[in-house]
Amino acid sequence: xxxxxxxxxxxxxxxxxxxxxxxxxxxxxxxxxxxxxxxxxxxxxxxxxxxxxxxxxxxxxxxxxxxxxxxxxxxxxxxxxxxxxxxxxxxxxxxxxxxxxxxxxxxxxxxxxxxxxxxxxxxxxxxxxxxxxxxxxxxxxxxxxxxxxxxxxxxxxxxxxxxxxxxxxxxxxxxxxxxxxxxxxxxxxxxxxxxxxxxxxxxxx
Numbered sequence: 541x542x543x544x545x546x547x548x549x550x551x552x553x554x555x556x557x558x559x560x561x562x563x564x565x566x567x568x569x570x571x572x573x574x575x576x577x578x579x580x581x582x583x584x585x586x587x588x589x590x591x592x593x594x595x596x597x598x599x600x601x602x603x604x605x606x607x608x609x610x611x612x613x614x615x616x617x618x619x620x621x622x623x624x625x626x627x628x629x630x631x632x633x634x635x636x637x638x639x640x641x642x643x644x645x646x647x648x649x650x651x652x653x654x655x656x657x658x659x660x661x662x663x664x665x666x667x668x669x670x671x672x673x674x675x676x677x678x679x680x681x682x683x684x685x686x687x688x689x690x691x692x693x694x695x696x697x698x699x700x701x702x703x704x705x706x707x708x709x710x711x712x713x714x715x716x717x718x719x720x721x722x723x724x725x726x727x728x729x730x731x732x733x734x735x736x737x738x739x740x741x742x743x744x745x
Contacts, residue, residue, distance in 0.1 A: 541715045544635040548676065558679035562652050563687055566607045567650035569634035570734070572686070578628075585624050601724045603650030603657045604629040612653050615659050635719055646726060653678040659688060666695045668744060673701040674714055697743040702732040 547568070558724070575585075596617035600739070604613050604626070615626040621642055629647035630638035639646040650657060655672050659680075667689060671682060686696050703743035705728040712721045 541636075541718065542713065545676075545714075547635070547714075548576070552677040557682070562605065562610050565634050565652040566605065566648065569607055569639045569646075571631065572632075572635055572638045578640070581628060582624050585631075586626055589624075594627075596623050599709045601660055602630050603660060604628040604632070604640075604647035605650060605652045607648060608648040610662070612650065613647060615646075631650070632704070633717065637683045651678065654678055654682065654685060656682055658686070659685045664694055666744065667697070667739065669696060669698050671698060671700050672716075673706060674716070676714070697732055697740075698734065699740065702728060702735075704728045705732065 548565075551561060551564045555564060574581075598617060600616065600623075602615045602623070604615065606639075613629075615621050617631075618720050619626070625640065625642060627738070628637075629642060630650040632638065632640050633650040634652065637648075639648045640740070641647075655674065655676070655678055656669055657668050658667060658669050661667065669682070669686065686698065689696055705725060706723045708721065709716070710729055712718050
């Protein structure tokens with residue numbers, strides 16, 4: 541992952557436009573080879589989802605990036621795509637997981653545009669954005685996307701990871717695909733949620 545992060549940094553430094561930046565990420569995705577079958581990957585996602593059944597609802601949007609045209613694809617309940625397949629595509633981090641074929645096209649990490657992609661929701665009066673807070677450069681910065689939403693009249697509130705969570709991430713060199721990090725981050729996130737629940741409720745109402 542260390543070498544991959546260096547590659548991402550070089551792309552960020554050398555790209556002349558957002559399109560070039562995402563295209564370079566797409567080239568990495570094209571070369572990423574699977575080390576487990578797509579069926580095993582889907583089973584992994586299903587297991588991580590937990591005991592409940594993953595299903596679409598009218599508000600859920602899942603973002604991925606189309607390798608062929610370097611554009612964002614927003615999947616929803618009308619996309620005729622299994623939710624786990626959409627999640628697999630959205631989480632296909634270039635250099636780690638191979639792209640996912642959906643209806644003859646190939647998709648990879650939705651985070652290649654933005655870690656949060658808040659601008660795909662165009663009909664909200666209020667928006668609560670939960671950010672990863674990761675120190676990773678992306679073509680479309682969160683602060684710019686939030687400014688665009690505010691300009692359109694959307695009231696936005698941003699929740700960043702707590703200092704405890706960021707220290708855990710730092711200890712693991714911000715390697716979020718490292719399985720060992722998960723219980724620590726989950727507990728820190730639970731503590732933050734309990735501590736900030738009242739404030740978040742106030743913002744939301």
